Amino acid sequence: MAFDPPIEPLIELRGVNKHYGDLHVLQDINLTVSRGEVVVVIGPSGSGKSTLCRAINRLESVESGAIHLEGRPLPEEGKALAGLRAEVGMVFQSFNLFAHKTVLQNVSLAQIKVRRRKREDADRRSRELLERVGLAAHADKYPAQLSGGQQQRVAIARALAMEPTVLLFDEPTSALDPEMINEVLEVMRQLVDEGMTMVVVTHEMGFARSAANRVVFMADGKIVEDRPPEEFFTDPHSERARDFLSKIL
Ligand code: ADP
Numbered sequence: 001m002a003f004d005p006p007i008e009p010l011i012e013l014r015g016v017n018k019h020y021g022d023l024h025v026l027q028d029i030n031l032t033v034s035r036g037e038v039v040v041v042i043g044p045s046g047s048g049k050s051t052l053c054r055a056i057n058r059l060e061s062v063e064s065g066a067i068h069l070e071g072r073p074l075p076e077e078g079k080a081l082a083g084l085r086a087e088v089g090m091v092f093q094s095f096n097l098f099a100h101k102t103v104l105q106n107v108s109l110a111q112i113k114v115r116r117r118k119r120e121d122a123d124r125r126s127r128e129l130l131e132r133v134g135l136a137a138h139a140d141k142y143p144a145q146l147s148g149g150q151q152q153r154v155a156i157a158r159a160l161a162m163e164p165t166v167l168l169f170d171e172p173t174s175a176l177d178p179e180m181i182n183e184v185l186e187v188m189r190q191l192v193d194e195g196m197t198m199v200v201v202t203h204e205m206g207f208a209r210s211a212a213n214r215v216v217f218m219a220d221g222k223i224v225e226d227r228p229p230e231e232f233f234t235d236p237h238s239e240r241a242r243d244f245l246s247k248i249l
């Protein structure tokens, strides 16, 4: 009899808790993300979605529980932490590009500093990635010369340049004008097709329906539902989810 090999969880959170003062922002969070999975996290503002993302690459510490990446606990500090941030790429709502560096420099910088690549190797890879996100012609511009959608695609190229194991997106299209949302979602869909493991906080329900393997619905610091999108959107179990969906759909 043949056995399927166990699917190793890429990210695993077990019993994770965090407070901000009296606010219990992450309440006993259990979440597993397998290699190649796309998990979309949705929920009302203030429910802890960003804190959850930030905990996964240790931009925030947690008080109890365990977070494992590829079976190992997240590193606490030092060089290993910089390595973790490269391994777990993050794309923010606000792009967070370096304003005084060119597009090319933005994509190359961490490759040189963290991955210890030579500048010419880093730049070569950066140009390939800029080509991939449709920005080859903009390599020598500064972020302020680009549209929001273009800046966000630079941020995605920058995260990809580190050859991450997983990419976290925290509302990547929320700061964009409507006509620019699709160009960013298109790049994200391309990554999905390539098998990238992704955790995506978004209000783009079309993306959630078509690209996610699972939808995680959060409210008040808890994971309330964690189900395939076709089930979640047609038959949400919780009152909180029904209420949320009625407001945004
Ligand atoms: P979401 O991303 O779902 O909107 P967040 O994770 O950003 O939620 O925030 C969850 C709650 O924690 C909110 O009530 C927010 O005001 C609070 N919060 C977030 N960051 C901090 C912080 N650094 N200090 C104090 N409270 C915070």
Ligand code: MG
Pocket (backbone or CB within 6 Å): 049, 050, 051, 170, 171
């Ligand atoms: Mg948020």
